[in-house]
Amino acid sequence: MFGFGDAWVFLAYALTLGSAALCVAYGIVNWNKPREDQSEELKEEAEWETRDPDLNEGGSR
Amino acid sequence: MNLIFLVLVVVAYLVVTGILGYLGFRSTKNSTDYLLAGRRIHPMVMALSYGATFISTSAIIGFGGAAAVYGMGIVWLTFLNIMVGIFIAFVFFGRRTRKMGHNLDAHTFPELLGKRYGSRFLQTAGGALIFCAMPLYAGSVIIGGVQFVSQTLKVQYEVALLFFVAVVALYVVMGGMKGVMYTDAFQGALMFAGMAFLLCYTYYVLGGVGKAHQALTDLAPMAREAFGKAGHTGWTSMPVAFSPYWWQLVTTIVLGVGIGVLAQPQLTVRFMTVKSGHELNRAVVVGGIFIAMMTGVAFTVGALSNVYFVNTVGKIALLAGDKKTDNIMPLFIDRAMPPWFVAFFFVTLLAAAMSTLSSQFHAMGTAFGRDFLERGLNVRAKNSVAINRIAMGAGIILSTLIAYALPRFYAGGTAIIATGTAIFFGLCAAAFLPLYVGALYFRRASREAAIACFSAGVFVSLFWLFFVHAKEAVPLGLCKSLFGRPSLFPALANVDPIVVALPISTVVFIVVSLCTRPVPAEVADKAFRGVKTA
Numbered sequence: 001m002f003g004f005g006d007a008w009v010f011l012a013y014a015l016t017l018g019s020a021a022l023c024v025a026y027g028i029v030n031w032n033k034p035r036e037d038q039s040e041e042l043k044e045e046a047e048w049e050t051r052d053p054d055l056n057e058g059g060s061r
Numbered sequence: 062m063n064l065i066f067l068v069l070v071v072v073a074y075l076v077v078t079g080i081l082g083y084l085g086f087r088s089t090k091n092s093t094d095y096l097l098a099g100r101r102i103h104p105m106v107m108a109l110s111y112g113a114t115f116i117s118t119s120a121i122i123g124f125g126g127a128a129a130v131y132g133m134g135i136v137w138l139t140f141l142n143i144m145v146g147i148f149i150a151f152v153f154f155g156r157r158t159r160k161m162g163h164n165l166d167a168h169t170f171p172e173l174l175g176k177r178y179g180s181r182f183l184q185t186a187g188g189a190l191i192f193c194a195m196p197l198y199a200g201s202v203i204i205g206g207v208q209f210v211s212q213t214l215k216v217q218y219e220v221a222l223l224f225f226v227a228v229v230a231l232y233v234v235m236g237g238m239k240g241v242m243y244t245d246a247f248q249g250a251l252m253f254a255g256m257a258f259l260l261c262y263t264y265y266v267l268g269g270v271g272k273a274h275q276a277l278t279d280l281a282p283m284a285r286e287a288f289g290k291a292g293h294t295g296w297t298s299m300p301v302a303f304s305p306y307w308w309q310l311v312t313t314i315v316l317g318v319g320i321g322v323l324a325q326p327q328l329t330v331r332f333m334t335v336k337s338g339h340e341l342n343r344a345v346v347v348g349g350i351f352i353a354m355m356t357g358v359a360f361t362v363g364a365l366s367n368v369y370f371v372n373t374v375g376k377i378a379l380l381a382g383d384k385k386t387d388n389i390m391p392l393f394i395d396r397a398m399p400p401w402f403v404a405f406f407f408v409t410l411l412a413a414a415m416s417t418l419s420s421q422f423h424a425m426g427t428a429f430g431r432d433f434l435e436r437g438l439n440v441r442a443k444n445s446v447a448i449n450r451i452a453m454g455a456g457i458i459l460s461t462l463i464a465y466a467l468p469r470f471y472a473g474g475t476a477i478i479a480t481g482t483a484i485f486f487g488l489c490a491a492a493f494l495p496l497y498v499g500a501l502y503f504r505r506a507s508r509e510a511a512i513a514c515f516s517a518g519v520f521v522s523l524f525w526l527f528f529v530h531a532k533e534a535v536p537l538g539l540c541k542s543l544f545g546r547p548s549l550f551p552a553l554a555n556v557d558p559i560v561v562a563l564p565i566s567t568v569v570f571i572v573v574s575l576c577t578r579p580v581p582a583e584v585a586d587k588a589f590r591g592v593k594t595a
């Protein structure tokens with residue numbers, strides 16, 4: 001089939017294409033899931049950043 | 062190929078890479094930016110960065126060349142790359158890693174494990190292992206990139222080595238994770254375009270998909286004549302079960318890299334760079350397609366190169382490449398592709414090597430800087446980023462020395478790129494995978510179990526590499542000098558370390574967890590806060 005010498009190699013190609021299709025389908029179906037409340041995380045991260053001083057070099061100043 | 066055209070393409074590529082690296086540098090304000098790109102990376106950039114880091118010149122030149130020897134059976138690895146390396150990694154590991162990483166304010170993979178198990182030792186030892194072992198993998202990636210650069214531009218290996226490392230080092234050390242991920246996304250897009258053209262043109266040259274496969278199937282007698290004694294049956298069929306070729310294909314390549322990807326520190330840290338769980342779901346779309354186009358194409362084209370070389374020079378690919386698997390893909394591109402594409406593919410390979418290398422440099426630097434020096438040895442400085450930058454410099458020098466010395470040590474064309482990659486992937490899987498799964502899914506897991514699992518994984522892997530697995534034990538010679546024979550267990554000399562070390566470290570983790578007390582409830586509660594919904 002498709003010029004392959006044995007079924008195992010054919011199966012490897014079929015599963016490769018199938019798994020790529022699974023990734024696409026999963027990502028689209030779950031595009032906006034799970035719905036998470038980000039406010040708590042954002043608050044915590046802002047707090048950590050105050051304890052994490054800016055660099056003395058580089059930076060966007 | 063027109064050298065001026067090639068130089069123009071390379072300069073254009075380097076200019077864009079430089080600009081993106083500079084943007085990363087400009088927008089890096091604190092250590093969260095430097096280590097995790099501020100936890101605000103777009104899912105598309107994250108997916109391309111993950112994929113481009115995952116796929117190096119090892120996958121294209123090293124494993125593509127291996128496909129020219131082993132045949133299309135190696136495509137099982139592509140299936141595992143997508144299913145395990147993308148789908149399972151993102152959906153079952155990624156979302157929890159991101160959430161737990163946030164809960165524990167972890168910035169690196171060893172820091173996540175150390176904080177989850179309440180063990181400073183684990184973070185320190187994990188960082189040390191990554192810093193000691195990753196230069197071998199990084200060295201392999203450098204060799205792949207530099208060999209191609211030096212062959213194509215006709216410059217000395219040492220000159221190409223210095224130039225190549227200096228460019229990557231500059232934007233990684235200065236731009237941190239933002240510099241790495243911005244450039245990765247650009248490099249990933251180039252790689253996608255290059256591999257898509259390579260696949261289409263190869264089928265075009267060989268007369269179409271079915272015809273090309275059939276022509277390769279018809280070459281089975283030549284494959285059996287060359288490799289039949291080791292179990293080869295043809296390039297479009299699997300080797301004889303349990304033959305030396307079968308063991309090499311299944312254990313070293315398929316299992317070694319396919320499962321090992323789950324516990325790669327430079328990949329897992331990327332899950333912590335996006336701001337929410339659904340962004341990881343979006344990234345799965347891009348990641349799945351990207352990996353299929355990378356390894357799937359390299360393996361297919363590598364195997365099909367046999368048809369091209371038999372038709373044009375009357376030799377199978379390995380003989381056309383002077384019996385060096387690493388020569389096969391560059392030679393095929395040079396002979397079979399249109400001249401303009403040789404220049405473009407040169408940049409594709411450069412992008413593949415640089416994107417992987419930049420992440421390795423970053424992971425090595427943070428492992429040594431943040432995990433080993435800052436957490437382990439309590440080294441303090443005015444800003445943490447400076448320590449990580451210096452540590453990164455140390456890792457870069459070490460990797461460069463390996464890339465300088467290894468080709469001399471392994472002269473003779475054994476597939477050093479693929480071997481170096483497989484060793485690192487296997488070592489990480491045995492040392493980290495069981496305790497990483499435990500960290501994400503089992504509240505009951507104990508600190509003692511995590512430490513025992515890590516130690517067992519490292520010890521068994523190294524023992525197997527030095528004293529049993531012929532591929533490393535024979536050239537290293539330690540077993541021969543201590544015990545007077547090349548391998549302690551000749552019957553198992555073809556079995557990859559991961560096949561033995563991973564089950565042992567897993568059993569150790571489970572047994573010790575059952576016999577010891579779980580981590581304190583407050584540590585587990587903090588780690589698992591909101592995890593089920595993530």
